[in-house]
Amino acid sequence: MTTAVDTCVLIDVFQGVGEHAVPSAEALSRARQEGALIICELAYAELAAFAEDQAVLDGLLAELDLQVVELGRDAAFAAGLMFAAYRRSGGERRAIVADFVIAAHAQHHAQRLLTRDRGFAREWFANLEVLTVGEEAS
Numbered sequence: 542m543t544t545a546v547d548t549c550v551l552i553d554v555f556q557g558v559g560e561h562a563v564p565s566a567e568a569l570s571r572a573r574q575e576g577a578l579i580i581c582e583l584a585y586a587e588l589a590a591f592a593e594d595q596a597v598l599d600g601l602l603a604e605l606d607l608q609v610v611e612l613g614r615d616a617a618f619a620a621g622l623m624f625a626a627y628r629r630s631g632g633e634r635r636a637i638v639a640d641f642v643i644a645a646h647a648q649h650h651a652q653r654l655l656t657r658d659r660g661f662a663r664e665w666f667a668n669l670e671v672l673t674v675g676e677e678a679s
Contacts, residue, residue: 542576545647546607547656548587550674551580555591555601561657561674568674569605572655578607581616581646583639585609610650612642620645623665632661644669 546569553565572578580588585598592598602609620641627641644662647654653670654662662671 542653543579543651544572544576544672545579545581545643545651545654546572546584547643547654548580548584549657550655551584551588551607552591553657553674554605555588564674565657568655568672572672573606576652578605579610579651580607581612581643581650582609583612583642583646587639610646612646613649616645616649617642619649627661627665641665 549561550565550569553559553561554569556562557566569578580602588598589595592601620638623645624638624641640661644654644666647662648666648669653672654666655672655674656662657674660673662669
């Protein structure tokens with residue numbers, strides 16, 4: 542089973558501090574035992590802000606056996622449509638298009654999304670299994 546991983550989970554793991562570090566690392570480890578781990582280029586860009594350089598980031602991803610899978614136009618378009626529908630329905634500005642891109646990427650390229658704080662994904666991506674750190678075992 543392929544699991545797309547949200548940026549927040551990887552930041553928790555890479556930084557290794559804070560209340561979410563251990564639960565995120567455990568959830569990521571369980572997901573890896575069940576299959577492949579992937580991220581999209583947007584998540585890669587978000588992670589770049591936390592890396593010394595590209596070689597370090599690529600090394601961290603390699604250690605996790607985590608692959609960067611291209612988003613593709615279909616997933617990008619779906620993200621835009623969902624974001625537009627979200628905003629039309631009165632969705633708060635706290636959710637940004639990047640959140641929708643990561644969820645749409647998961648919907649198109651994985652069977653599920655591992656995240657920490659994206660409750661909107663369950664509502665807006667009904668066909669996507671969403672695993673929330675701390676809840677994924679339930």
